[in-house]
Amino acid sequence: MAMDAAMIERLIKESLPDARVSIEDLRGDGDHYAAHVVSDAFRGKTRVQQHQMVYQALRGRMGNELHALALQTGAPED
Amino acid sequence: MDDTVQQRISQNISETPVVLFMKGSPVFPQCGFSAAVVQILSHLGVKFKGIDVLSDPGIRQGIKEFSNWPTIPQLYVKGEFVGGCDIIREMFETGELQQVFEQKGIPVRA
Numbered sequence: 001m002a003m004d005a006a007m008i009e010r011l012i013k014e015s016l017p018d019a020r021v022s023i024e025d026l027r028g029d030g031d032h033y034a035a036h037v038v039s040d041a042f043r044g045k046t047r048v049q050q051h052q053m054v055y056q057a058l059r060g061r062m063g064n065e066l067h068a069l070a071l072q073t074g075a076p077e078d
Numbered sequence: 079m080d081d082t083v084q085q086r087i088s089q090n091i092s093e094t095p096v097v098l099f100m101k102g103s104p105v106f107p108q109c110g111f112s113a114a115v116v117q118i119l120s121h122l123g124v125k126f127k128g129i130d131v132l133s134d135p136g137i138r139q140g141i142k143e144f145s146n147w148p149t150i151p152q153l154y155v156k157g158e159f160v161g162g163c164d165i166i167r168e169m170f171e172t173g174e175l176q177q178v179f180e181q182k183g184i185p186v187r188a
Contacts, residue, residue: 047165048147055148063148071164
């Protein structure tokens with residue numbers, strides 16, 4: 001089952017309101033995305049914790065409706 | 079989570095320094111993401127044990143709950159979850175992955 005990019009962005013922003021999110025549909029099939037998420041909430045967190053926060057925001061969809069989401073996360077650079 | 083599954087996971091990652099939970103085997107990975115991590119570990123000459131989650135549905139579900147991580151592959155070094163495919167790839171590119179292995183006393187090919 002596919003999921004559209006706007007939905008992914010909305011879910012991420014609901015949990016991380018300050019996030020800058022860019023999403024690319026890698027194959028144009030609505031099933032393989034790459035997302036780059038930048039948020040202040042990531043500051044001081046490990047990569048594993050940052051990705052866990054994004055997965056949390058997607059509320060169980062990752063690994064189910066959403067098959068592949070290549071993630072890159074980070075805090076804004078000053 | 080099923081306690082015996084949890085125990086098997088704990089036992090595996092404490093007995094073996096580098097463990098990769100993956101789809102397929104290191105020789106025949108069944109998924110591109112698992113294959114990518116196998117390739118990185120092989121490139122670094124790191125010895126690891128691959129555990130095929132496709133042949134064990136209990137572990138397949140259990141490992142996701144164990145680490146609170148929704149996807150496979152998952153790499154564990156000295157009992158600690160290091161990351162999935164994206165993180166391992168990023169850490170390899172920045173040289174951090176090599177540092178993690180060296181800090182934990184795991185030989186890496188120079």
